[in-house]
Amino acid sequence: MSKLTKVILSEKDAPTHWYNINADLPALGVELPPPLHPGTLEPIGPEALAPLFPMELIMQEVSTERYIEIPEPVQEVYRLWRPTPLFRAHRWEKALDTPAKIYYKYEGVSPSGSHKPNTSVAQAYYNAQEGTKRITTETGAGQWGSALSFACQLFGLECKVYMVKVSYEQKPYRRVLMETWGAEVIPSPSVLTNAGRAILDKDPDTTGSLGIAISEAVEEAATRDDTKYSLGSVLNHVLLHQTIIGQEVIKQLEMFDAGWPDVVVGCTGGGSNFAGFFYPFLAAQIDEGKKTRIVAVEPAASPSLTRGKYAYDFGDTGQMTPLMKMHTLGHDFVPAPIHAGGLRYHGMSPQISAVLDARLIEARNTTQLPMFGACKSFVQAEGILPAPEAGHAVWGAMGEALACKESGEAQTIVFNLCGHGHFDLSAYDAYHAGKLEDYEYPDEKVAASLEALPLIT
Ligand SMILES: *Cc1c(COP(=O)(O)O)cnc(C)c1O
Secondary structure: OOOOOEEOOOHHHOOOEEEOHHHHOOOOOOOOOOOEOOOOOOEOOHHHHOOOOOHHHHHHHHOOOOEEEOOHHHHHHHOOOOOOOEEEOHHHHHHHOOOOEEEEEEOOOOOOOEOOHHHHHHHHHHHHHOOOOEEEEEEOOOHHHHHHHHHHHHOOOEEEEEEEHHHHHHOHHHHHHHHHOOOEEEEEOOOOOHHHHHHHHHOOOOOOOHHHHHHHHHHHHHOOOOEEEOOOOOOHHHHHHOOHHHHHHHHHHHHHOOOOOOEEEEEOOOOHHHHHHHHHHHHHHHHHOOOOEEEEEEEOOOOHHHHOEEEEEEOOOOOOOOEEEEEEOOOOOOOOOOOOHHHOOOOOOHHHHHHHHOOOOEEEEEOHHHHHHHHHHHHHHHOOOEOHHHHHHHHHHHHHHHHHHHHOOOOEEEEEEOEEOOOOHHHHHHHHOOOOOOOOOOHHHHHHHHHOOOOOO
């Protein structure tokens, strides 16, 4: 019999509910500290978020219901590209000469090319339901801005995207994609907001950062009645929407007759694709006692999980968001312009941070040259060109596979290939030309940024 290469679930096997890990945190021994008001430092209730988000998303943020039903109009949009395929990397296994069995979930088949529409569609839907007319957001590499532009267009909402300036200049095609879906795209920092003007006064040549762009988008939403704000990662409800990924993977591994994986690997920026991929494995750990190693990979240039501090910090540079306890490099962190733009955030999702603190997962980092090396090995065997963000998961999976070669163990490795790199060819070009440099965030800079953390005990 021929070897199975991919499993595509039928639409009727698509998940109908999101899995809410909040319900299981106590059973996992994880404590999730509450967000605090940036002024009073008291825990904030859901109503404090009402100027920014529709009520349904705020309720999901704090819900402890284990499964939350996906509204039919959202499922209907998901069916444009979901369920997504799970592949067995036969050719890459052979190229690596490893006894390991490698599987990868491919989220790059979505209209915008990554996992992000899983949440943007849900967020646009709930906003439209509650009468929102406009949504503001920030985008780094342009993946989130694209996903939200697409979703807003489907539900008749205007979309304004503050795009980190360095990406706006490096990635004009992402801007064109967003504009084609009907969005307005502004390079950040801009002169349109107080937050943007304050940064430009201090540093007119700044390349921008996600933290700054968030401040701009939040300010606009907070000061206009018809406008809400939308975040593509970090928050509980965003991670929740991504859990369809892992639910599909578990069914697909069964159809492959793959057994339970020894290790699952994902990349982390704010933590959403990784969470959506592995949370359902933790649910199975609770329900059936099945265990797997869970490995997060992040860039050495933006190492919040591996070198940041687990402390309360602002989500943005302008200090407007609630304080969240998370692994952070400090809210005034300005990353080097490495190519994995979607992973250049100073913080990490509070849920993922708490799960790491409870030692349920492991975290690693890599510089970009070894990461692109892993991508090249993967693309030449499997054909799919990974986004540099997803390349961190490729690198992590390759490390596990090579360790198996060393030990002779035929482990089962599953990783999340959360996006394609068709808009990142200039990064591959620079890699081929030998122009990419390895960069690790220096210790002095980590220490300096952490000094600016608000003191909360
Ligand atoms: C946005 C993005 C990421 C980082 O965000 P997470 O919330 O950590 O998933 C990673 N990969 C791709 C392809 C992205 O677009």
